[in-house]
Amino acid sequence: MSGNGVNRDRIKAIAAFSGGLDSILAAVFMRELGFDVTLLHVQHLFSANAEGQEKLKQAAARIGLPLRIVDVSGEHLETIRHPKHGYGRGMNPCVDCRIFMLKIAKRVMEKQGAEFVVSGEVLGQRPKSQHQKAMLQAAEESGLGDRLVRPLCAQLLPDTLPVLKGWVKRDAFLSIHGRSRHEQMKLAETFGVVDYPQPAGGCVLIERTYADRVRDAFDHLGAEAVDVNQFQLFRLGRHFRVSESVKAIVGRNHADNLELAAQARDRWRMDPIEVMGPTTLIEGDPTDDDMDLIAGLAARYCDHAGREVQMKLVRHGDERTISAMPLDRDDPRIDEWRIG
Numbered sequence: 001m002s003g004n005g006v007n008r009d010r011i012k013a014i015a016a017f018s019g020g021l022d023s024i025l026a027a028v029f030m031r032e033l034g035f036d037v038t039l040l041h042v043q044h045l046f047s048a049n050a051e052g053q054e055k056l057k058q059a060a061a062r063i064g065l066p067l068r069i070v071d072v073s074g075e076h077l078e079t080i081r082h083p084k085h086g087y088g089r090g091m092n093p094c095v096d097c098r099i100f101m102l103k104i105a106k107r108v109m110e111k112q113g114a115e116f117v118v119s120g121e122v123l124g125q126r127p128k129s130q131h132q133k134a135m136l137q138a139a140e141e142s143g144l145g146d147r148l149v150r151p152l153c154a155q156l157l158p159d160t161l162p163v164l165k166g167w168v169k170r171d172a173f174l175s176i177h178g179r180s181r182h183e184q185m186k187l188a189e190t191f192g193v194v195d196y197p198q199p200a201g202g203c204v205l206i207e208r209t210y211a212d213r214v215r216d217a218f219d220h221l222g223a224e225a226v227d228v229n230q231f232q233l234f235r236l237g238r239h240f241r242v243s244e245s246v247k248a249i250v251g252r253n254h255a256d257n258l259e260l261a262a263q264a265r266d267r268w269r270m271d272p273i274e275v276m277g278p279t280t281l282i283e284g285d286p287t288d289d290d291m292d293l294i295a296g297l298a299a300r301y302c303d304h305a306g307r308e309v310q311m312k313l314v315r316h317g318d319e320r321t322i323s324a325m326p327l328d329r330d331d332p333r334i335d336e337w338r339i340g
Contacts, residue, residue: 008034008167012114013149016105017041017067019056021184021196022120022152028063028191029151030118033168038112039067042104044076044097045231046204055197062195072104073228080205080214080231081223090211092203094126095134102142109147116147116161122184123153123177132157152176152184204235209340213239216339220244233263237278240297240337246286247339248294250301251278266316270298273310273321277302295324297334302326 015027017039031037039060041047053069060067079100083093105117121130135157139148146160154160154173162168176183188196204210213234217226220241236259238250251257257279261269268282268291280298282291291313299309304326313320327334 009036011167012036012038012112013116013118014038014040014105014109014112014114015065015118016101016120017056017060018047018120019052019059019197020120021181021188021193022122022125024059024063024120024193024196025184025187025191026118026120026151027065028193029174029187030149031065032191033151033162033172035162035167037065037118038114039065040105040108041067041069042101043069043071043073044101045073045080045228059196063193068108070104070108075104076100077228077231081218081226088206090203090206090208091214092205092211094203095138097203098134098138099141102138102144102148106142106144106147116149117144119148119150120152121150123150123156125177125179152187210234212340216241216247220247229263229265233260233281236260236263238301239339240294240334241339242286242290242293242297242337243284246282246284246290246294248297248337249281249283250298251280264315268313268315270295271312271314272298272302272304273312275302275304275309277304277309291322292324295322296327297337299324299326300329300331300334 013030013035015023015030015037017023017027018041027037027039041056057067079093079096083096085093085095088094102117109117121135123130123132123135139145142148146164149160149162150157151173153176155170155175156177159170163170205214217230233249236249237252237256240248240250242248249260251260260279260281264281268286270280270282278298278301280294282294286294295311298311302309306326308323308325311322311324313322
């Protein structure tokens with residue numbers, strides 16, 4: 001109970017939850033202050049798959065807090081296509097993504113009758129989205145305003161609802177800043193949080209190869225035509241732009257081949273016959289010459305010992321076989337076509 005007689009355990013909060021250390025600490029911190037905390041993982045285009053979601057559930061169970069997962073992948077796509085605040089060094093609209101996630105958290109907060117949203121952000125930790133201007137901007141543009149609480153660095157930011165309402169004092173919060181995780185690790189030890197993931201490499205949209213593939217698709221298809229399925233394919237195989245309207249995706253390994261086959265949809269699928277080699281998907285409306293070029297490209301990655309390779313082509317029940325000599329490994333067109 002706070003100094004003004006309010007029972008904090010009846011005041012609900014929604015804590016944004018990635019499963020990382022900062023989001024764990026922010027949620028546990030608010031629970032330790034006496035609030036009723038529910039974790040929220042916003043499932044978007046680049047967040048946890050089924051295996052990752054299981055890890056999120058395990059992490060939530062370890063800290064003893066309920067977890068809700070909301071899938072907004074379709075909505076998130078519009079943020080990637082048309083970011084108000086632009087892209088970072090790749091195709092990463094960090095500020096817009098953060099605002100989008102907070103808008104979803106606000107929606108859940110209102111539906112569940114919660115009073116505020118908790119975030120594990122730390123001032124100065126990420127150069128694009130966690131400097132003071134961007135953090136204040138995210139609070140305003142998400143519509144949360146003072147209902148967005150960042151307990152790990154709240155002493156460095158304007159007062160939020162729990163302080164303004166007198167539920168907690170300002171100095172109950174922390175003033176962590178910068179990229180070091182030393183203070184978070186000390187806090188984790190204090191709370192008995194011992195099993196947490198190490199920092200990951202960051203958003204896939206920052207990675208040069210992935211970003212190049214997104215940019216190429218936006219340039220050739222238009223952003224509106226690039227759907228969730230294509231964002232999944234950007235992760236797979238080798239991508240080659242063989243003409244302005246035709247692209248080939250050539251599997252790198254058995255896992256790629258299985259996934260490409262599963263994602264073929266209305267694309268041509270090409271597989272070698274009688275030799276080991278990659279599954280290839282062909283996007284666009286290829287001419288016969290395009291098909292021959294792509295068959296030679298795919299054959300270059302087959303176990304063929306330099307001989308002609310038979311390729312089976314399938315799409316919507318249409319099936320045919322073509323023969324191809326592998327392109328020479330030093331053929332300059334391979335690098336010219338390669339995306340990323």
